[in-house]
Amino acid sequence: MTDSSGGRHEKRRALAERRLLEEGLKLMGVKGVHACKVQEITQAAGVGKGTFFTHFDSKEAFVARLVDQVLGDLARRVRPLGLAPSDAESLLAGMGAVHLRFFQLRPEAAALITQACGRDGGGPQAAERLGRHLDLLAQMLAPAAERLGWPQERVRELALMLFATSVGFFWFGGPLQLGGDTPLALLDRLGRAMARGLAGGEDPPAAS
Amino acid sequence: MTDSSGGRHEKRRALAERRLLEEGLKLMGVKGVHACKVQEITQAAGVGKGTFFTHFDSKEAFVARLVDQVLGDLARRVRPLGLAPSDAESLLAGMGAVHLRFFQLRPEAAALITQACGRDGGGPQAAERLGRHLDLLAQMLAPAAERLGWPQERVRELALMLFATSVGFFWFGGPLQLGGDTPLALLDRLGRAMARGLAGGEDPPAAS
Amino acid sequence: MTDSSGGRHEKRRALAERRLLEEGLKLMGVKGVHACKVQEITQAAGVGKGTFFTHFDSKEAFVARLVDQVLGDLARRVRPLGLAPSDAESLLAGMGAVHLRFFQLRPEAAALITQACGRDGGGPQAAERLGRHLDLLAQMLAPAAERLGWPQERVRELALMLFATSVGFFWFGGPLQLGGDTPLALLDRLGRAMARGLAGGEDPPAAS
Amino acid sequence: MTDSSGGRHEKRRALAERRLLEEGLKLMGVKGVHACKVQEITQAAGVGKGTFFTHFDSKEAFVARLVDQVLGDLARRVRPLGLAPSDAESLLAGMGAVHLRFFQLRPEAAALITQACGRDGGGPQAAERLGRHLDLLAQMLAPAAERLGWPQERVRELALMLFATSVGFFWFGGPLQLGGDTPLALLDRLGRAMARGLAGGEDPPAAS
DNA sequence: CATGAATGAGTTTTCATTCAT
DNA sequence: TATGAATGAAAACTCATTCAT
Numbered sequence: 001m002t003d004s005s006g007g008r009h010e011k012r013r014a015l016a017e018r019r020l021l022e023e024g025l026k027l028m029g030v031k032g033v034h035a036c037k038v039q040e041i042t043q044a045a046g047v048g049k050g051t052f053f054t055h056f057d058s059k060e061a062f063v064a065r066l067v068d069q070v071l072g073d074l075a076r077r078v079r080p081l082g083l084a085p086s087d088a089e090s091l092l093a094g095m096g097a098v099h100l101r102f103f104q105l106r107p108e109a110a111a112l113i114t115q116a117c118g119r120d121g122g123g124p125q126a127a128e129r130l131g132r133h134l135d136l137l138a139q140m141l142a143p144a145a146e147r148l149g150w151p152q153e154r155v156r157e158l159a160l161m162l163f164a165t166s167v168g169f170f171w172f173g174g175p176l177q178l179g180g181d182t183p184l185a186l187l188d189r190l191g192r193a194m195a196r197g198l199a200g201g202e203d204p205p206a207a208s
Numbered sequence: 209m210t211d212s213s214g215g216r217h218e219k220r221r222a223l224a225e226r227r228l229l230e231e232g233l234k235l236m237g238v239k240g241v242h243a244c245k246v247q248e249i250t251q252a253a254g255v256g257k258g259t260f261f262t263h264f265d266s267k268e269a270f271v272a273r274l275v276d277q278v279l280g281d282l283a284r285r286v287r288p289l290g291l292a293p294s295d296a297e298s299l300l301a302g303m304g305a306v307h308l309r310f311f312q313l314r315p316e317a318a319a320l321i322t323q324a325c326g327r328d329g330g331g332p333q334a335a336e337r338l339g340r341h342l343d344l345l346a347q348m349l350a351p352a353a354e355r356l357g358w359p360q361e362r363v364r365e366l367a368l369m370l371f372a373t374s375v376g377f378f379w380f381g382g383p384l385q386l387g388g389d390t391p392l393a394l395l396d397r398l399g400r401a402m403a404r405g406l407a408g409g410e411d412p413p414a415a416s
Numbered sequence: 417m418t419d420s421s422g423g424r425h426e427k428r429r430a431l432a433e434r435r436l437l438e439e440g441l442k443l444m445g446v447k448g449v450h451a452c453k454v455q456e457i458t459q460a461a462g463v464g465k466g467t468f469f470t471h472f473d474s475k476e477a478f479v480a481r482l483v484d485q486v487l488g489d490l491a492r493r494v495r496p497l498g499l500a501p502s503d504a505e506s507l508l509a510g511m512g513a514v515h516l517r518f519f520q521l522r523p524e525a526a527a528l529i530t531q532a533c534g535r536d537g538g539g540p541q542a543a544e545r546l547g548r549h550l551d552l553l554a555q556m557l558a559p560a561a562e563r564l565g566w567p568q569e570r571v572r573e574l575a576l577m578l579f580a581t582s583v584g585f586f587w588f589g590g591p592l593q594l595g596g597d598t599p600l601a602l603l604d605r606l607g608r609a610m611a612r613g614l615a616g617g618e619d620p621p622a623a624s
Numbered sequence: 625m626t627d628s629s630g631g632r633h634e635k636r637r638a639l640a641e642r643r644l645l646e647e648g649l650k651l652m653g654v655k656g657v658h659a660c661k662v663q664e665i666t667q668a669a670g671v672g673k674g675t676f677f678t679h680f681d682s683k684e685a686f687v688a689r690l691v692d693q694v695l696g697d698l699a700r701r702v703r704p705l706g707l708a709p710s711d712a713e714s715l716l717a718g719m720g721a722v723h724l725r726f727f728q729l730r731p732e733a734a735a736l737i738t739q740a741c742g743r744d745g746g747g748p749q750a751a752e753r754l755g756r757h758l759d760l761l762a763q764m765l766a767p768a769a770e771r772l773g774w775p776q777e778r779v780r781e782l783a784l785m786l787f788a789t790s791v792g793f794f795w796f797g798g799p800l801q802l803g804g805d806t807p808l809a810l811l812d813r814l815g816r817a818m819a820r821g822l823a824g825g826e827d828p829p830a831a832s
Numbered sequence: 833c834a835t836g837a838a839t840g841a842g843t844t845t846t847c848a849t850t851c852a853t
Numbered sequence: 854t855a856t857g858a859a860t861g862a863a864a865a866c867t868c869a870t871t872c873a874t
Contacts, residue, residue, distance in 0.1 A: 009833080016834095032327045034242050038869065048835040050871085059869065111327055118379055119319055120240020127383035134384065157381075157390055161373060161398060164380050168372030171326055175335040176342065178368050186362060190369060194402055217853075221858070246844065256860040261845065425874075429837070448744020450658050453864065464839040469866065527743055534795055535735055536656020543799040550800065573797075573806055577789060577814060580796050584788030587742055591751035592758065594784050602778060606785055610818055633854080640855095662848065672856040674850085683848065 017055050019045040025066055029108020033063060033115040033122070063116045064125040070109045071133045074102050078137070088144035092162070095137065096191030099166035104187060107180065110170035134159045165194065225263050227253040233274055237316020241271060241323040241330070271324045272333040278317045279341045282310050289348070296352035300370070303345065304399035307374035312395060315388065318378040342367045373402065433471050435461040441482055445524020449479060449531040449538070479532045480541040486525045487549045490518050497556070504560035508578070511553065512607030515582035520595065520603060526586035550575045581610065641679050643669040649690055653732020657687060657739040657746070687740045688749040694733045695757045698726050705764070712768035716786070719761065720815030723790035728811060731804065734794040758783045789818065 023044035028036045038059055042049045056062040081094045103110040116122030117130040137159035145155045173179030231252035236244045246267055250257050264270040289302045311318040324330030325338040345367035353363045381387025439460035444452045454475055458465050472478040497510045519526040532538030533546040553575035561571045589595030647668035652660045662683055666673045680686040705718045727734040740746030741754040761783035769779045797803025 013833085030327065035327075037867090049837095049869095050835050051833085053870065054833070114322060114326060114376075114379070117383065118240065118322060119238065119383060120243045120323065124383075130380065131384050134386075151394075154390070154394060156384075156386055157394070157398075160381055160384070160386050161377055164376030165369060165373040167380070168322075168376030169369055171322070172338065172372050172375070173365075173368055175325070175327060175332075176339050176364075176368070178342075178365055182362070182365055186359075186365070190365075217858075224859090245842090258846085258860050258862095259858080262858065262860095267844070425837075432838090446743065448742065451744045454866085455864085465841095465865095466839050466867080467837080470837065470839095475865070530738060530742060530792075530795070531744065533799065534656070534738060535654065535799060536659050536739065540799075546796065547800050550802075567810075570806070570810060572800075573802055573810070573814075576797055576800070576802050577793055580792030581785060581789040583796070584738075584792030585785055587738070588754065588788050588791070589781075589784055591741065591743060591748075592755050592780075592784070594758075594781055598778070598781055602775075602781070606781075637854085661846090673848095673858095674856050675854085677849065678854070 013055075016045065016047050016051060020047065020052065020055060020062075021066060021069065024062060025070070025108050025112060028063070028066070028115070029106075029111040033112065060123045061125075063112070063122040064129065066112055067116045067122055067126045067129050070106075070113060071129060074099070074109075075133060075136055077102060078140070082140040088147050091141070091144050092194070093188075093192040095140070096162055096166065096194050097188050099162060100169070100187045100191050101184065103166050103170045104179065104182070104184075107170050107174050110167045111174065113167055114171040134163060137162065162194070221263075224253065224255050224259065228255065228260065228263060228270075229274060229277065232270060233278070233316050233320060236271070236274070236323070237319040241320065268331045269333075271320070271330045272337065274320055275324045275330055275334045275337050278314075278321060279337055282307070282317075283341060283344055285310060286345070286348070296355050299349070299352050300402070301396075301400040303348065304370055304374065304402050305396050307370065308377065308395045308399050309392065311374050311378045312387065312390065312392075315378050315382050318375045319382065321375055322379040342371060345371065370402070429471075432461065432463050432467065436463065436468065436471060436478075437482060437485065440478060441486070441524050441528060444479070444482070444531070445522075445527040449528065476539045477541075479528070479538045480545065482528055483532045483538055483542045483545050486522075486529060487545055490515070490525075491549060491552055493518060494553070494556070504563050507557070507560050508610070509604075509608040511556065512578055512582065512610050513604050515578065516585065516603045516607050517600065519582050519586045520598070520600075523586050523590050523596065526583045527590065529583055530587040550579060553578065578610070637679075640669065640671050640675065644671065644676065644679060644686075645690060645693065648686060649694070649732050649736060652687070652690070652739070653730075653735040657736065684747045685749075687736070687746040688753065690736055691740045691746055691750045691753050694730075694737060695753055698723070698733075699757060699760055701726060702761070702764070712771050715765070715768050716818070717816040719764065720786055720790065720818050721812050723787060724793065724811045724815050725808065727790050727794045728803065728806070728808075731794050731798050734791045735798065737791055738795040758787065761786065786818070 020041060024036070024041045027040055027044060031040075038052055039049050042052050052062070056065060077098050078095055081091060081098065086094070113130070116126040118127075134156055138155040141158055142152065142155050145158060146152060150158060170179045228249060232244070232249045235248055235252060239248075246260050247257050250260050260270070264273065286303060286306050289299060289306065294302070321338070324334040326335075342364055346363040349366055350360065350363050353366060354360065358366060378387045436457060440452070440457045443456055443460060447456075454468050455465050458468050468478070472481065493514050494511055497507060497514065502510070529546070532542040534543075550572055554571040557574055558568065558571050561574060562568065566574060586595045644665060648660070648665045651664055651668060654660075655664075662676055663673050666676050676686070680689060701722050702719055705715060705722065710718070737754070740750040742751075758780055762779040765782055766776065766779050769782060770776060774782060794803045
């Protein structure tokens with residue numbers, strides 16, 4: 001009895017948490033992390049205000065959690081590309097395309113990441129979490145980079161550029177009504193173009 | 209007589225305003241637009257709290273002004289590239305490089321733009337101002353885009369990508385200690401790479 | 417179960433609200449609506465500053481509420497006079513006396529009304545509310561006015577004079593230490609006098 | 625030379641002061657004493673903000689001065705009534721009519737007096753000044769009161785009622801669009817009525 | 833646990849007053 | 854003396870967080 005009712009409880013609890021996260025992401029994406037008040041989230045999720053704090057230590061922790069979730073989701077889509085070996089350019093193009101598509105479908109995610117992982121909003125945890133995402137990307141890119149003559153100790157920068165481009169495109173595009181309706185084909189072309197550019201390693205040796 | 213004393217007055221006033229803007233940009237870049245209080249800015253600028261509001265109608269107006277200033281500054285460096293005719297790839301590469309260098313030297317500017325031109329922080333004016341910057345870039349890119357077979361009505365997206373990449377690179381890079389020390393040569397290479405990629409127009413025609 | 421606990425909750429809340437209103441009326445009456453800070457009211461009521469705004473949307477709304485309450489209270493004492501039919505003079509005298517007695521016992525109410533229903537303090541709502549009170553008085557006075565040959569379309573002015581006299585007497589009297597100790601008998605005499613004067617309709621027809 | 629230029633100076637100064645007072649009365653009457661900012665007054669008067677404080681020690685002192693001026697103006701019109709001896713009722717009626725007419729023509733004055741002489745606005749000086757005005761009225765009324773059997777030590781209350789009625793009528797009437805267009809004849813009738821009432825002293829002894 | 837009322841630190845903004853020119 | 858820029862003490866209001874029920 002306690003078993004089943006306990007299970008019920010946990011089910012309800014998990015459901016509430018999911019709704020909180022869903023609605024929170026949506027609202028924060030639209031109104032901004034700061035402008036979005038805890039109460040709005042709980043109202044949208046259909047729970048009491050106090051409940052929020054039984055699930056998350058603070059608003060900041062909530063944001064960090066959201067960031068983690070988004071980046072985890074994204075990683076799940078990127079990782080497979082690293083399994084099937086492919087040439088450097090294709091890999092870059094694929095990773096770029098995945099990122100672009102991901103954020104085109106989830107502009108709120110782009111908004112959240114931008115606000116949370118910068119200097120003001122998600123605390124240090126969010127930035128660290130982004131760092132780990134870049135590590136993943138860098139790791140995937142490392143072999144390709146080597147073949148392209150890209151300095152190994154700078155692969156993170158390669159990853160960063162790929163990431164920043166995708167997120168920034170939709171973050172800045174949102175308020176300008178740009179990006180949301182960019183045809184997938186064009187988006188892919190952008191991704192491939194970026195890849196081809198980055199992959200075309202016959203640059204004159206950059207004397208630092 | 210009135211000249212000299214009046215001049216003094218206006219000089220002092222103009223100086224105070226410049227310091228307010230300087231310190232404000234610096235602080236907002238470091239701590240974030242929201243976390244940066246008006247009083248901190250006035251203290252850093254060495255003026256009283258009330259003085260801030262004799263120069264700017266509100267904090268939001270202050271931010272908008274800052275955005276305008278930064279983008280004006282940036283435009284002044286980009287525009288010349290449009291005067292000397294060059295091939296599409298070089299133009300793209302140049303514009304990318306200018307943006308990257310600009311924001312590498314001014315990470316606070318990248319931070320400000322990111323926070324102010326998104327959904328939360330600078331009001332609608334800031335986003336509009338960014339729109340005008342993209343118009344400038346799009347106008348410069350239009351001829352090149354035509355030669356590359358890039359759809360004319362999508363040139364703003366090209367501009368957006370170029371811009372978002374540069375700003376995002378340093379916005380996300382900042383807290384991760386990435387980007388600040390990327391050698392200029394590598395930065396140029398990134399710019400050129402992006403350009404070459406975007407310029408290499410032999411993509412299969414993107415069927416929307 | 418929910419009943420008892422919920423009842424407690426609401427009881428506490430209602431109690432706090434009542435104390436807020438009571439203390440607010442008292443303080444605003446003594447120090448003036450503007451000079452009286454929200455925090456003073458909450459302190460006097462023994463609640464936190466923020467609590468004030470969970471009960472009232474703004475200080476202005478609070479004042480409007482107070483005005484409504486005071487005028488409602490007053491109306492409850494005036495209305496019965498309209499039920500028992502009486503001659504015009506007695507009606508006027510009675511209404512005047514009720515008003516005078518009411519505000520003598522509640523100088524804070526006179527102070528509040530004066531400040532809130534004028535051009536500065538209670539917003540437009542307060543003035544409107546006063547308008548409705550005058551409507552009530554005018555409605556009660558209408559039959560009497562007719563008998564006195566007082567133009568029907570000017571009955572509101574009759575009501576206004578009655579009201580203004582009573583409120584003004586204690587508003588201006590307060591700081592001058594006048595009115596507070598005026599014996600009831602004298603007050604009644606004033607009321608009756610005013611009534612007799614206004615009722616004595618044998619004025620020569622006033623050719624405007 | 626100093627003489628003539630000094631005269632000029634003083635002329636200008638006196639002119640500025642008069643304009644300040646005029647515009648101040650007008651503005652405060654319309655917007656309320658608190659809502660009316662010093663800068664608005666100086667702008668309306670066409671002088672610099674700082675100039676205000678070379679003429680008046682503070683905003684409060686300015687209001688007190690205004691009150692003094694208004695009441696002085698009013699007294700100048702009331703006093704003559706005391707010179708020509710007349711019966712009690714006529715005296716009361718005359719004084720009432722003068723007050724009513726005065727404030728009908730100057731609703732700003734009614735507004736100013738109401739706000740300044742109460743508990744919040746004009747400081748203690750304004751209330752004292754009103755006290756002196758009532759003294760004048762009381763002095764004029766004293767003989768009449770005696771004839772009417774009105775207690776001599778309560779004559780001030782008689783004066784207060786007369787005054788409060790006139791001011792209050794236009795203060796409360798203003799926002800309600802009442803009083804401003806009341807025909808003079810009706811106003812006089814109100815005054816006379818009030819007088820007749822107050823004068824008719826054969827009240828049955830009021831058993832408190 | 834869930835709830836929502838209570839809380840008060842913190843923030844922007846206003847405005848009378850001062851003072852250098 | 855006239856001016857208006859500078860000043861900072863307030864004051865209303867917000868909102869994340871706590872806690873009694």
